[in-house]
Amino acid sequence: MAVKWTKGPVIQDAAAFWEIEGQVFDPVPVYYNQGDGKTFRPLSYQVMCPHCGALWARRTVTYGDPIKSPFKGYLPQIWSMRLIHCKDCKQDAALYAGGLWQSYDPGWNASLPYAALIREVFLITAEKN
Numbered sequence: 001m002a003v004k005w006t007k008g009p010v011i012q013d014a015a016a017f018w019e020i021e022g023q024v025f026d027p028v029p030v031y032y033n034q035g036d037g038k039t040f041r042p043l044s045y046q047v048m049c050p051h052c053g054a055l056w057a058r059r060t061v062t063y064g065d066p067i068k069s070p071f072k073g074y075l076p077q078i079w080s081m082r083l084i085h086c087k088d089c090k091q092d093a094a095l096y097a098g099g100l101w102q103s104y105d106p107g108w109n110a111s112l113p114y115a116a117l118i119r120e121v122f123l124i125t126a127e128k129n
């Protein structure tokens with residue numbers, strides 16, 4: 001059975017810095033992810049298009065003061081990768097191309113900057129025209 005993920009509490013002193021298609025956004029709060037009875041801290045991500053290979057978005061998560069951190073000074077920068085089609089390489093099953101909204105990951109969605117959500121609306125609108 002698939003794990004149902006939920007957005008956990010905000011992480012004090014942590015921030016996510018987004019860069020999407022070369023545009024840098026103001027830092028936003030980050031949240032724990034919870035699922036399968038466990039709590040996970042969010043990672044930094046590089047977003048790559050699985051069709052053309054473009055590295056078109058990045059989310060860098062920082063954890064602020066290591067003394068005050070809930071991770072008690074343990075602050076490794078852990079990177080992972082997500083494969084999401086860029087806006088030039090629409091996936092057949094996708095509602096629209098180049099979107100960062102991930103229906104299965106509420107913690108990820110909660111850390112999207114407001115301007116990135118507006119971008120999603122523009123992508124949906126462009127798809128319908």
Ligand SMILES: [Zn+2]
Pocket residue numbers: 049050051052053054085086087088089
């Ligand atoms: Zn692409």
